[in-house]
Amino acid sequence: MTAALELRDVAQHFGQLKAVDGVSFSVAAGARHAVIGPNGAGKSTLFALIAGTRAATAGAVMLDGEDVSGVPEHRRATLGIVRTFQHSSLFLASTVLENVLLAAQRHAGLSWSMLRPLSRRAALLDGAHDLLQRVGLDERHGARAGALSHGERRQLEVAVALACRPRVLLLDEPAAGMSPAETARFSRLVTELPAEVTVLLVEHDLDVVFGLADTVTVLHLGRHLLTGSPTEVQASSEVQTAYLGAVDSSELFPEAPT
Amino acid sequence: MLSWLDGNLVSMVDGVAYGLLLFTLAVGLSLVFGMMDVLNLAHGTLYLAGAYVAYALSDGSWLGLLVALLVGIGVGVAGGGLLAALTQPLAARGHLDQALLTLGIAFIAADVLVAVFGAQVLPTAPPDGLTGRTSMLGHSYPVYRLAFIGIAGALALLVYALFERSSIGALVRATVADRDMVRATGVDTRKVLFGVFAFGAALATVGGVLGAPILAPGPGVDETVLVLSLVVVVVGGLGSVPGALLGALLIGQVQTLGVAVLPTYAPFLLFGAMLVVLAWRPDGLVSLVRRG
Amino acid sequence: MSPVLVRAVVRRLVGAAVLVVLLALPWLVNAYAISTVSRILVFAALAISVNLLTGVTGLPTLGQSAYFGVGAYTGAIVSTTLSDVGPVQLVLAAGAGALAAAVTGPVAMRARGVAFLMITLAIGEIAYVAAGRLDAVTYGTDGYSGVPAVVPLPGIAPLVIDGLVYYYVLAVFLLLYGLVALLLRSPFGLALRGIRDNEDRLRAVGYPTTAFALAAYCIAGALAGAAGSMWTSAQRFVAPGDLGFDVAALALLAVIIGGLGSMWGASVGAALVVLTRDYLGGYVAGHGLLLLGVLFVVVVYAMPRGLSGVRRPRRTSEVRA
Known part of the structure; x- marks a missing residue:
């Protein structure tokens, strides 16, 4: 089965700064896929590249096996790649x-x-x-x-x-600033989405991430670190080092309520 | 080719003079717009005011010209400061309101100028030493225009050096490129705006004083030069001094050489120039403004 | 009754009353006044065109006088060479206006906001200069005269009396007003307001926003062209001054006075601007510009939301559920 969305060595360089540096991973059709990573990991830029808000410096974005890298933003939206914005844009x-x-x-x-x-x-x-x-x-x-x-x-x-009518729904920090009740409602909403809608979300609230996602990708300093199941990610020492340079896993997800 | 060049030499040199004249106007317009998005539709009025100052004060002597220049600078600084002060309070309301306010001021000023100087075009003589004609590669040509090219060219170089080499110029360029960043470093961008507004306005009135013998003051001149300098700014790129210079020289040629070669289609040439340049470079010839 | 319903009823009543007055006007006032009202209606049509761009789509323009002029001259040329039937002139003038907008629009589309204002101002001024220079087409600064009286529909006698010409202009105005009102309630109209509101987001939702803005520009061009044809029918004469900078500035002022986005506001604004210029201008003879300038300054400082915004917060919703 082809992936709903596949990134092949996608990169975005602003001069010397490599915001996204050769990231590759694929999102299975119908997946609830989360992208996490410390601040500056390149999550938002990656979203802009997938949605077509920015043109990638290199690499390819594939939608259902077709290269959409050269397709402008509004056309991608009609093809089914739809995003929300981190800072509400209405x-x-x-x-x-x-x-x-x-x-x-x-x-x-x-x-x-x-x-x-x-x-x-x-x-x-x-x-x-x-x-x-x-x-x-x-x-x-x-x-x-x-x-x-x-x-x-x-x-x-x-x-x-x-x-x-998205085929791939990109949610950029959807739960930021939501009350617990709103977050719960939102999580239910995503769970209840039709199975054919593929969801890719960037989120800081790791309760939300591990409650919703079946697959998690970790970015670090613009690079792809790991893609795996929530359990694999939580167990990875690599991820722990990337987040804090620390081994203490209690500090791994500082925003998660205890 | 050579004979074509020879036949149109006068038009081309005229174009350089006209271009440099437009440059003195376009700089202020472009920088104020590039820095704060304030479109000053009263900018043409400043040229006209300068030209009337030259008409009223120049008596053919060098001293008369000098006095006219000093008064012109005073009028420009005062006018620019006034415009900056009037548009500032509207900044929060939006740039359209600011533009409309300057348009209203331009209408009022135009009416007042007609009331003072009358409705006819007032030919203004250059200083006695620069009247008459000289021979330029076998063509008879007005001495004053050559002198104007020299003076305005020097002025253009001075402005260019100021903005590209000095620290104040660097500050202005940085404000054009990213005003929030400059504000964040603690610079009062409003002061910079006042300064640039006054400087740009003074440059326009100086353009008027020096340009009066070429483009004499009269009703409607404010509108003509405003539109031409707007085209220069669009073609050259918003907020850029080199862009304004390139654009002004190009539009100067379009307005003189173009008129000489294709008289009927001159207005369309102006639009055509805009079309071609923008199709080729959407942000104008030289662009500093970062697109968000 | 709910306040919304009351408001809707009141609006209908006011609309009906205005219509009755407009229809009865030729019996109420003299010929000079009626020709002034004809001019107001033409100007209101132009203001509605400006409003479609500036108020609805958020593209401030000082260039609609160009397409007004294209329409006016097209109307004059059609009337003298092809047909004295008004609707024929109207359709061709609107088409010419749209075509001119389609050719020049892409340049203006490079910019938004005040930069758009800058480019459209240049387009308007270039059209004005062109009208004075293209003697073969426009008879230059002498103006295009000899326009025959307009025939409202084939088989009807030409309208010579001011009162009858007024009815023709009124009918065309109501037609245009109705069409634009429909347009604003349509999905396309909502999309145009989306451009003004948040163009980036509209693109992200899947709209080729520049294509939509350009379409709005062409429709506004057609409207201005139609207004130009109305002008020719009413005046039977066209000169470069009819598409001067002051025409564009007054049309924009009418929209600002009326309140951005409001069609009736733009129409009332047009009436105020024309009446101020024609009647008040008589008292301060020769100082029309001064008056206009003061009007601009006063409106900008004192009426930031225009007439339609004085009574209540700016209405943004055209859709009711």
Whole structure:
């Protein structure tokens, strides 16, 4: 079986700085795959390279066995690589519903439609309301995105991404700033995603990572260190050294609550 | 080829003069925009004010020219400082409001200038020593234009050296490239902006004083030079002194040689130049501004 | 009734009242006033075009006068050489406006924000200079005269009386207003507001945003072209001054006064700007520029949100569920 997503020696150099330095790993179709690593490991840059926000200096990004390295960001989104952003990036002056509709109408092939009002497109509206229901935001559908709380914005991020009908969903620190209740709801949401949606997430909250992920990739200083099951990763001394240069595993995941 | 060159020599030298004139305008426009995204639509008014100063004060003597230059610099510094002070409070509101404010000021100033100097074009004579014509490779050519090329060329070199070699220039270039970074190092970028605004404005009024005998003051001149210098800035690259120089020399040729060769299509040449340059280099000939 | 419903009803009533007044106007005021209202309607159509770019899509423009001029001259040329039927002129003028926008738009699309303003200003000025120079097409600074009276539909007599020309202009304006109102409620309209709101994110969601912005530019060009044809039908004369810098500046001012993004705001703004220039301008004869400049300064400092923003926070939602 081909991997849903495969990275082959992907690199991004900013002059001397090698933010991502020849990273290769593959993400199985339907996987819940997490990328972790200390600050500066190159996780966010890697996401930008996969989504096409930045063009890789070298290497190839393969979607279902096809090279999409030269495909611009908006085309990758229509092909099914959809990302959320670490710092919420929404349409703040628009309503919650409109945020979802913008994504949904694009992927329903309606975004060039100029005459029939959106309010008369029942299927599109129903779909958007369903999505908002799933992330728990439907009662806020008329609010401006700019008026949402931090946690609500993260939920809306996920709804917008899901409205793009992703094949590979890239979640960039989705749980950052969420309350425990919101995090729990979010974890449930990801677990309940259809099996054919492949999820790749970058996350600091290692409770979330080890609760959700079936595979974990560790990056360190822009390089690929290890890909394996959560147990393998937790047991790896290499990972421990990379994180802290320490052997004491209690310090390995400082952000994890004890 | 040689005969073509010979036939168009006057136009080409005119183009150099025109280009250098545009450079004195474009520098201020470009730097203020590059540093703070403030589009000063009253920049053409500064040229016009300088040209009127030359008309009012130049009496054919060298002293008259010197006085006109000093007054012009004063007008420029005051005008630039005033514009900076008026646009600053709107910074939080957005750059469109700032641009519209300068547009309103330009309209008001244009009306006031017509009220003071009348609605006709006022031919302005150069100092007596520079009137008349001389022979240039077999062509008769106005002495003043050659002198202007010399003076404005020296001025351009001075500005270039200031921005590319001095520490103040380095600060300005750094602010254009990444203003947050500069602010983070503790520099008050607003002071830098005031300084550059005043400097750019003074350069424009000096351009007006020196340029009056070539492009005489009159209603509408402010608009003409504003648009031309905007094109120069777009073509040359925002926030770059070398870019402004290259762009100004190019647009100078388009406006003189282009008009001489293809008179009817001159306006389209201007647009064509913009189109070609931007298709080739989307950020202009020389770009410092980092795209986010 | 809920406040939302009350507001909707009030808006309908106000709209109906305005329509009744507009229809009755030729019986209420003299011929000079009615030609002023015709000019207001033309200008409002241009302002709606500017609003589509500046208010909705977030691309501030000072160049729509160029496409207005293309439409005006196209209307004049069609009327003298091809057909005196208004709708024929209108469609061809809108097409010419869109075509001109498609040719020049890619240059402007390189920039956003104030840099976009800069490039469009240059485009507008170049069109103005071109109109004065291309004697063979535009009759240069003399202006294009001899435009025959407009025939609203084939088989109807040409409209010579100001009051009747006014009805033609009003009909075209209402048609354009309705079309743009539909456009703004459509998925495409939502996408344009998405560009203004967060273009990077829109791209990440899968939109080729520059293509959408360029499409908006062409539609706005068509609108401005149609407004130009209305102008030609109303004035029966076109001169380079009709597409001068002040026209572009006034149109942008009308949109700012009206409040960015609001169509009725832009229309009312257009009325205020034209009335100020035509009537108040009479009192300070020869100082139209001064008046305009003061208006700009006052609006920028005193009305940051424009008319539509005075009453309530800026409305951003066109979609109701």
